[in-house]
Each structure stands twice: as C-alpha cells, then as structure tokens.
Amino acid sequence: MQQRTPIEEQIDLPFVESLRISFQSLKIRFGRSIITTAGITLGIAFLVSVWTNNEIGIALQESGRQSTINTFEETTEQGISTKDIWLIIMSLIVCVVGIANSMLMAVTERFREIGTMKCLGALDGFVVRLFLLESGFQGFSGALIGALVGTLGAVLLGLKDYGLDLFFYFPLLPANPEDGPMQLGVIIIILLGCILGMILAVIGSSFPAWRAAKLPPAEAMRTEV
Amino acid sequence: MADIVVKTEDVVKEYRMGSNILRALDGINIEINRGEYISLMGPSGSGKSTLFNMIGALDRPTEGRVYIDGQNMSQLSQKQIAAFRCHRVGYIFQSYNLLHVRSAHGNVTLPMIFAGISEKQRNEKAEQLLDMVGLGDRMYHLPDELSGGQRQRVAIARALANDPSIVLADEPTANLDTITGREIIDLIKRLNTEQGVTVISATHDLKMLDVSDRIVDIRDGLVERIRNRDEIEIEVGEVGGAGH
Numbered sequence: 001m002q003q004r005t006p007i008e009e010q011i012d013l014p015f016v017e018s019l020r021i022s023f024q025s026l027k028i029r030f031g032r033s034i035i036t037t038a039g040i041t042l043g044i045a046f047l048v049s050v051w052t053n054n055e056i057g058i059a060l061q062e063s064g065r066q067s068t069i070n071t072f073e074e075t076t077e078q079g080i081s082t083k084d085i086w087l088i089i090m091s092l093i094v095c096v097v098g099i100a101n102s103m104l105m106a107v108t109e110r111f112r113e114i115g116t117m118k119c120l121g122a123l124d125g126f127v128v129r130l131f132l133l134e135s136g137f138q139g140f141s142g143a144l145i146g147a148l149v150g151t152l153g154a155v156l157l158g159l160k161d162y163g164l165d166l167f168f169y170f171p172l173l174p175a176n177p178e179d180g181p182m183q184l185g186v187i188i189i190i191l192l193g194c195i196l197g198m199i200l201a202v203i204g205s206s207f208p209a210w211r212a213a214k215l216p217p218a219e220a221m222r223t224e225v
Numbered sequence: 226m227a228d229i230v231v232k233t234e235d236v237v238k239e240y241r242m243g244s245n246i247l248r249a250l251d252g253i254n255i256e257i258n259r260g261e262y263i264s265l266m267g268p269s270g271s272g273k274s275t276l277f278n279m280i281g282a283l284d285r286p287t288e289g290r291v292y293i294d295g296q297n298m299s300q301l302s303q304k305q306i307a308a309f310r311c312h313r314v315g316y317i318f319q320s321y322n323l324l325h326v327r328s329a330h331g332n333v334t335l336p337m338i339f340a341g342i343s344e345k346q347r348n349e350k351a352e353q354l355l356d357m358v359g360l361g362d363r364m365y366h367l368p369d370e371l372s373g374g375q376r377q378r379v380a381i382a383r384a385l386a387n388d389p390s391i392v393l394a395d396e397p398t399a400n401l402d403t404i405t406g407r408e409i410i411d412l413i414k415r416l417n418t419e420q421g422v423t424v425i426s427a428t429h430d431l432k433m434l435d436v437s438d439r440i441v442d443i444r445d446g447l448v449e450r451i452r453n454r455d456e457i458e459i460e461v462g463e464v465g466g467a468g469h
C-alpha cells in the first residue's frame with residue numbers, strides 16, 4: 001500500500017469568519033436566542049432589583065426618612081440587616097442557576113450541530129469560539145436590559161415606599177465608607193450586573209460547548225434532544 | 226497491484242455501559258480499492274454504523290488500526306484529523322444532518338469556509354454542486370423548507386464541496402421512499418463512475434445491491450462474507466425472479 005500525499009493540518013479560521021457565522025446563527029435562531037437571552041435578563045433583573053432596593057432603603061434610612069411600611073424592621077445601626085444579606089445571596093444564586101441552566105439547555109440542543117460541524121472540518125477551537133461569541137453577545141445584551149429593568153423595578157418600589165424623597169437621596173454613586181455601611185451605588189450595581197451576566201452566560205455556554213467539541217463527532221451526533 | 230484506499234486491521238470497538246461491555250466490532254479486516262463502490266450490509270445492530278464511524282474518523286477504535294491512503298489514522302494530530310474530515314471524506318447520513326440555520330447554499334459552503342476557500346470561489350462551487358444535484362432553483366431555501374429527498378441532495382452536494390476522494394454514506398436512503406431512494410442511489414453511483422469517488426455505504430436497501438462493486442456482509446461485529454459484483458448479479462436475478 002503506497003503512501004499518498006501526507007495529510008496536512010487544518011487551518012484556523014479568520015476571526016471575522018467566526019463572527020459572521022455566529023451572528024448569522026443568532027439571527028436565524030432569533031426566537032430561540034430571545035428566550036435564552038430572556039433567561040439572562042430575568043436573572044440579572046432580579047438580582048439588581050433586590051440589591052438596588054436594599055441600597056435605596058439604606059440611603060433613605062441614613063437620611064432619617066422612614067419607610068412608610070418597613071418601620072418595624074430590625075435594621076441594625078450599620079444599616080444592612082442579615083435578612084437583606086440573605087435576600088441578596090439568594091437572588092445571586094437564583095441568577096447564577098437560572099442563567100447557567102438556560103445556557104446549558106441552549107448548547108445541549110446543539111450537540112448534533114457541533115458534531116456535524118466537526119465532520120465538515122471544524123476545529124474544536126472554532127466550535128468554542130462560536131459559542132463564546134454568541135453567548136458573549138447574548139450575555140451582554142440580556143444583562144444590560146436586565147440591569148435596567150431591575151433598577152426601574154427598584155425605583156418604582158422605592159417611590160411607593162418613600163415617595164418623591166427617593167430622588168433627593170437616590171444612591172447613584174458609591175457612599176463614602178466612613179459615613180456608614182458599605183454602599184456601592186446604583187451605577188456600580190448596574191455595571192456589576194452586566195459583567196456578572198456576561199461572565200455567567202459565556203461560561204455557561206462555552207464550557208458545555210467545549211465538552212461537546214472534545215467528544216468524537218459520532219458521539220456528539222448521537223444525542224437527540 | 227490494486228490501489229488500496231481504506232484498510233482496517235483487527236478493528237475492535239467496545240462500548241462501555243456501566244459494568245457492561247458491548248463489543249460492537251469484533252476484529253474487522255477489510256481492504257477497499259480506490260474507485261470502488263462498497264456496500265456494508267447486515268441486520269440492525271450488526272455494527273455497520275460503528276464501522277462507518279471508524280473509517281470516517283468520527284470515533285476511535287478500541288483496538289486495531291484504520292489506514293486511509295496508507296496513513297494510520299490513530300497517529301494523526303487533532304488538526305490533521307480535522308483536515309482529513311474536511312478534505313478527504315464526504316459524509317452522508319440517514320438523517321441528513323444539515324445545519325438547519327443555514328440555507329442549502331450555506332450548508333454547501335460551510336466545508337469550504339473551513340478549508341479557507343475564498344468567498345467568490347465557494348459561492349461558485351456551491352451553485353455548481355447544487356445545480357448538479359438538481360437543486361438549482363432551491364439554493365437559498367432552509368432545510369426545513371425542503372423535502373427529505375431534497376435535503377439528502379443538499380447533503381450530497383455538501384459532501385462533495387472539497388472534492389473528497391471518499392464518500393461515506395450511512396443508510397442514505399433509509400428515510401426516503403423507493404423512488405426518491407432510487408434517485409439518490411443513482412446520484413451517488415454517478416459520482417462513483419464519473420468522478421472516480423470511492424463510495425462506502427452502510428445500508429439495508431436492496432436497491433444498493435446492483436450498483437455495488439462489492440458487498441461486505443457484517444454480522445455481530447464481524448465480516449461474514451464479501452461478495453463480488455458477479456455473485457451479486459446472480460442473486461439479484463434470483464430475487465427479481467422470485468418476486469414476479
């Protein structure tokens with residue numbers, strides 16, 4: 001049996017080509033992309049609204065105003081109550097689990113597609129890059145909308161509790177730590193929400209995509225969802 | 226001396242399920258010549274698809290070696306395997322495996338994108354291939370908008386995108402009616418005779434018998450026998466005679 005031309009190495013795809021494929025994929029799967037993105041939006045909106053709501057409460061109590069309904073709460077001198085800390089931690093967990101789940105589902109239904117692309121000559125790295133780009137975009141837009149919606153929700157709640165006073169004492173910027181309990185301010189919370197949403201979306205998508213890309217294509221293509 | 230394009234040596238594939246080990250291939254030795262049309266036949270569960278995956282580098286054998294063009298596949302790097310799948314082999318599956326987010330045209334261009342072919346060239350090639358399989362007027366339809374037979378034609382066009390020397394087909398007609406199946410078989414046979422592509426097809430479909438050069442009967446993960454064309458023709462005659 002004679003040796004033919006040796007098998008060359010597969011080339012790496014230029015970045016623009018990956019970008020184009022990922023956007024096309026988001027566009028055609030628009031309905032499905034929206035649902036996945038909505039999962040991110042919900043998680044971040046919940047977290048940001050709880051957190052912002054909490055900061056609004058502290059800021060207005062600092063100012064000496066009293067909530068019309070929350071007067072009986074055992075707020076410590078330091079401002080933030082254990083109950084509030086738990087609420088924020090719980091909402092963080094809900095957010096992490098919700099986003100990870102929604103990304104994982106979106107990738108799992110595409111195992112067959114991953115296997116097929118590998119049959120056509122895709123490198124593992126290309127598959128991962130594709131999911132990185134798609135989820136990065138979904139994560140950023142979903143989290144930004146979520147953060148804005150969450151802030152809006154907290155503001156509406158604050159208006160209900162404190163009336164227009166809210167706007168005089170609105171904790172937009174970080175408070176001076178010497179003045180009292182740690183307060184990040186709404187701008188930082190929005191920013192953190194966006195970053196968190198994006199990181200969670202990217203990890204939640206790329207990690208399973210990487211696992212699927214490492215599988216032999218025959219196995220990846222067997223999965224039926 | 227015949228030019229051997231695929232050779233398997235004692236290929237064993239075991240699937241582990243919990244504590245059970247299932248031996249899907251139990252030492253397969255076959256040699257396939259360049260330009261041949263080979264059908265792998267055998268009852269369901271006999272190991273046809275498993276062998277198909279070994280030959281196409283879609284999975285690794287547990288033991289044994291697969292040589293393609295004299296190259297031991299287990300010695301290739303990741304990047305070489307990707308290039309092998311991209312350039313040397315065209316795959317056709319029972320369930321078409323088209324990317325449903327890409328049009329017929331987009332499916333056919335994808336392997337050429339992976340091969341680094343310029344946009345202009347790949348568009349031309351895709352149009353030419355889709356024309357050849359009779360889908361010149363359906364190029365920009367999504368797979369969901371095509372019939373089963375049309376989807377399989379797209380898959381065939383896609384398999385040919387980078388001029389492979391081997392086409393691997395796993396039950397390409399199993400989801401199609403008799404007439405459409407016949408058309409697909411004729412199309413694959415045409416590639417074989419006109420372009421000299423080596424065709425290796427797993428199948429249950431008796432229509433495949435009379436286009437095959439050789440038939441490899443697989444049973445329980447072993448090669449039961451290999452029949453040549455002349456032996457097949459007699460049998461097809463008998464089958465035909467008994468049917469009338």
Ligand SMILES: Nc1ncnc2c1ncn2[C@@H]1O[C@H](COP(=O)(O)OP(=O)(O)OP(=O)(O)O)[C@@H](O)[C@H]1O
Binds near residue numbers: 267272
């Ligand atoms: N990934 C897997 N995990 C476990 N067992 C498997 C796997 N793939 C195949 N098998 C088993 O290996 C054996 C051979 O399967 P294979 O798919 O090769 O059969 P086949 O000849 O292609 O059958 P069919 O004609 O139904 O397609 C079967 O018993 C099957 O259950």
Ligand SMILES: [Mg+2]
Binds near residue numbers: 273274275395396427
């Ligand atoms: Mg099979």
